[in-house]
Amino acid sequence: MIPELEKFKGFSAKNLPKEEPLAPGHRACQGCGEVLALRMVMKALGKNVIVCNSTGCMEIITSPYPQSAWRVPWIHIAFENSASVASGVESALKVMRRKGKFPKKHVDIMAVGGDGATGDIGLQWISGAMERGHDFLYVCLDNEAYMNTGVQRSGCTPYGAMTTTSPPGSQSFGQVTWKKNVPAIMVAHNIPYVATASPAYYLDLMNKIKKAALVKGPAYVHIYSPCPTGWGSPGEKSIEYARLAVETKIFPLYEVIEGRYILSRKISKPKPVEEYLKGQKRFKHLSQEHIDYIQKRVDAEYERIVRLSQMG
Amino acid sequence: MAKRVGIEVSIAIAEAVKLADADVIPAYPITPQTHIVEHLSELVANGELDAEFIPVESEHAAMSACCGASAAGARTFTSSSSQGLSLMSEILYIPSTMRLPIVMVVANRALSAPISIWNDHQDIMVQRDIGWIQTFAENGQEAVDLTLHAFRVAEDRKVSLPMIVNIDGFTLSHVIEPIEIPDQEEVDKFLPPFKPRYKLDPRKPISMGPVGVPEVYTEAKVALDNALKASKRVVLKAWDEFAEIFGRKYNPVETYRTEDAEVLLVTMGSISETAMTAVDAMRDSGQKVGLVRIRLWRPFPSVEFRKAAGKAKVLAVIDRCLPPGAVCGPVGEELRSLFYKVPGAPKIFSFVAGLGGRDVTVERFEEIVDKAKAYAKRRPKELYEVIGVREK
Numbered sequence: 001m002i003p004e005l006e007k008f009k010g011f012s013a014k015n016l017p018k019e020e021p022l023a024p025g026h027r028a029c030q031g032c033g034e035v036l037a038l039r040m041v042m043k044a045l046g047k048n049v050i051v052c053n054s055t056g057c058m059e060i061i062t063s064p065y066p067q068s069a070w071r072v073p074w075i076h077i078a079f080e081n082s083a084s085v086a087s088g089v090e091s092a093l094k095v096m097r098r099k100g101k102f103p104k105k106h107v108d109i110m111a112v113g114g115d116g117a118t119g120d121i122g123l124q125w126i127s128g129a130m131e132r133g134h135d136f137l138y139v140c141l142d143n144e145a146y147m148n149t150g151v152q153r154s155g156c157t158p159y160g161a162m163t164t165t166s167p168p169g170s171q172s173f174g175q176v177t178w179k180k181n182v183p184a185i186m187v188a189h190n191i192p193y194v195a196t197a198s199p200a201y202y203l204d205l206m207n208k209i210k211k212a213a214l215v216k217g218p219a220y221v222h223i224y225s226p227c228p229t230g231w232g233s234p235g236e237k238s239i240e241y242a243r244l245a246v247e248t249k250i251f252p253l254y255e256v257i258e259g260r261y262i263l264s265r266k267i268s269k270p271k272p273v274e275e276y277l278k279g280q281k282r283f284k285h286l287s288q289e290h291i292d293y294i295q296k297r298v299d300a301e302y303e304r305i306v307r308l309s310q311m312g
Numbered sequence: 313m314a315k316r317v318g319i320e321v322s323i324a325i326a327e328a329v330k331l332a333d334a335d336v337i338p339a340y341p342i343t344p345q346t347h348i349v350e351h352l353s354e355l356v357a358n359g360e361l362d363a364e365f366i367p368v369e370s371e372h373a374a375m376s377a378c379c380g381a382s383a384a385g386a387r388t389f390t391s392s393s394s395q396g397l398s399l400m401s402e403i404l405y406i407p408s409t410m411r412l413p414i415v416m417v418v419a420n421r422a423l424s425a426p427i428s429i430w431n432d433h434q435d436i437m438v439q440r441d442i443g444w445i446q447t448f449a450e451n452g453q454e455a456v457d458l459t460l461h462a463f464r465v466a467e468d469r470k471v472s473l474p475m476i477v478n479i480d481g482f483t484l485s486h487v488i489e490p491i492e493i494p495d496q497e498e499v500d501k502f503l504p505p506f507k508p509r510y511k512l513d514p515r516k517p518i519s520m521g522p523v524g525v526p527e528v529y530t531e532a533k534v535a536l537d538n539a540l541k542a543s544k545r546v547v548l549k550a551w552d553e554f555a556e557i558f559g560r561k562y563n564p565v566e567t568y569r570t571e572d573a574e575v576l577l578v579t580m581g582s583i584s585e586t587a588m589t590a591v592d593a594m595r596d597s598g599q600k601v602g603l604v605r606i607r608l609w610r611p612f613p614s615v616e617f618r619k620a621a622g623k624a625k626v627l628a629v630i631d632r633c634l635p636p637g638a639v640c641g642p643v644g645e646e647l648r649s650l651f652y653k654v655p656g657a658p659k660i661f662s663f664v665a666g667l668g669g670r671d672v673t674v675e676r677f678e679e680i681v682d683k684a685k686a687y688a689k690r691r692p693k694e695l696y697e698v699i700g701v702r703e704k
């Protein structure tokens with residue numbers, strides 16, 4: 001067990017922080033699941049944090065100068081490099097503390113980016129920061145495409161999904177590849193803490209963020225973030241879809257603490273994937289054959305996680 | 313007392329960074345910059361320099377980490393070259409507008425293809441417009457002095473801009489020269505601690521690097537341009553103070569035997585030393601030739617350059633960079649604009665020489681001067697000429 005987590009006291013519905021380090025009034029679309037998740041992340045972290053943000057929806061909607069939704073120190077440099085920026089911030093605080101130029105008190109450092117920033121263009125930067133062991137947490141807000149630039153596919157776009165660069169056509173059925181398993185790549189870095197989370201399970205999400213911040217060394221949290229604009233789903237259903245993704249086993253919730261998988265929520269009575277797929281425009285074109293394939297593979301992937309969690 | 317020692321220039325630069333007590337050094341190795349960062353990591357490993365050396369996985373990450381470290385209020389240094397500098401390129405434009413005073417030594421090297429580890433100025437010339445203050449060193453002592461000067465200028469609150477010191481790869485980085493390594497006490501007198509006006513600190517949260525909507529983007533860029541131009545005063549003042557403390561005086565533009573000169577060679581960096589030898593030889597044979605060397609490249613010292621050029625009739629400008637398809641090399645272009653329609657302006661001829669480690673010898677300089685003289689009488693067909701291209 002990680003010593004920092006031994007006496008871990010989680011949030012409960014009764015002791016939710018009132019503070020909103022991410023202010024309302026930003027410019028996200030109605031029903032944006034990503035900014036909702038980010039709000040929960042920030043509530044869990046509080047104000048003693050420095051945020052390094054990748055280019056993407058969250059950066060754009062929170063910072064149109066001269067307005068800013070950030071009540072904590074925040075920096076944006078570019079798209080792929082928030083983990084390196086965080087490396088610099090972390091190293092700076094470390095040495096400045098040693099030299100008496102910064103208070104000894106711990107400050108959390110978070111790098112945050114979308115699935116594109118994390119799993120595609122920024123993978124090397126994150127890998128470097130994880131491998132070097134900086135004391136920071138990286139949060140990936142996965143809305144399964146490059147939303148900021150108009151819904152292009154990413155490595156995290158799910159199988160079959162329509163995006164503007166994976167359009168279905170006579171020769172294609174949308175995204176032809178299976179979703180990249182970014183959390184597993186992070187686990188391969190032997191970092192102390194990796195978790196997946198969903199805004200539909202807000203306490204679970206906030207507790208995982210808190211743990212990721214507490215752990216010494218690098219930590220990674222991958223958050224499922226419905227995007228009504230990119231998915232073609234009703235804005236008021238973002239949380240419903242986030243929950244369905246878990247209940248259908250499409251997005252299993254788990255932690256990997258020092259390499260050990262722990263299921264956060266065992267799905268004993270899974271809903272069929274179809275329930276999740278329907279109602280989202282991005283999957284509308286899929287045939288029964290595709291849906292059956294997705295069902296089979298989702299079950300198998302989920303079983304893999306279950307088996308990993310049984311390895312102890 | 314400062315000691316004069318025989319030392320490799322790269323090692324001496326690292327020692328200067330130690331004297332500056334840098335806090336964070338994110339770096340990635342590339343020839344011919346390696347000895348600088350190797351020695352720095354050694355100094356950190358030995359506890360001689362209390363800094364965080366971040367062995368990043370690429371130059372892009374190095375510059376990104378520099379931005380984070382500098383924004384958090386740390387004195388930040390890195391070094392790169394050629395392909396590495398190009399890989400950083402996306403990020404280089406950012407700390408200038410965000411006013412993060414990172415100091416970088418660039419060991420100038422050619423750009424691929426073909427891959428070449430040898431010296432010219434193509435790597436830095438493609439980064440001309442990144443908005444950093446830039447100087448060029450001629451020798452090892454200057455490389456050390458300009459490195460200390462860079463911290464002093466960059467971090468000055470009136471400036472708050474990143475700064476590059478260019479040193480020629482191999483011809484400077486890898487040679488052993490007699491260099492006076494300054495005393496710590498003197499350095500401390502010259503270089504106050506870094507106290508940024510703004511930094512990332514939860515006690516006083518600010519947002520850095522927001523979206524520049526069309527209503528503010530122009531103003532942000534104009535602010536950078538103004539700051540870069542205004543930095544010249546601090547650059548000069550810091551050189552004055554440097555001279556007072558260390559006894560070595562630097563100017564944005566240096567002249568050599570320019571009095572009564574009719575033809576002036578114009579150079580940057582270490583080839584200026586050979587150019588001086590060439591000037592001596594030509595003077596000996598009765599030619600009125602001198603040399604103007606540009607030390608401060610950005611902001612461009614227009615007034616100082618015009619003054620240095622004096623009443624010369626011909627400028628033979630040497631670029632160590634060949635921008636394909638352009639009207640001439642970047643230094644040539646700069647000077648042609650500078651003198652455009654200025655009454656009594658000299659005729660300016662642009663030469664490209666010394667690419668990818670090709671030596672520029674005394675004879676080459678003589679050839680350049682001969683050509684410039686001839687062109688002054690009879691306009692050349694081309695706007696520039698590449699010197700020393702082999703026939704076979």
Ligand SMILES: Cc1ncc(C[n+]2csc(CCOP(=O)(O)OP(=O)(O)O)c2C)c(N)n1
Pocket residue numbers: 034055056057058079080113114115116117118141143145146147148149154
């Ligand atoms: C180097 C670079 N390439 C491309 C872009 C254009 N770009 C900006 S944001 C973005 C997509 C962001 O996608 P993601 O990381 O998933 O975040 P989201 O907007 O979906 O939250 C792209 C392609 C860029 N800013 N920089």
Ligand code: SF4
Pocket residue numbers: 027028029030031032033034035057058061143147148226227228229230
């Ligand atoms: S495009 Fe999607 S992720 Fe971006 S702000 Fe809108 S709803 Fe949120």
Ligand SMILES: [Mg+2]
Pocket residue numbers: 114115116141142143144145146147
């Ligand atoms: Mg995305």
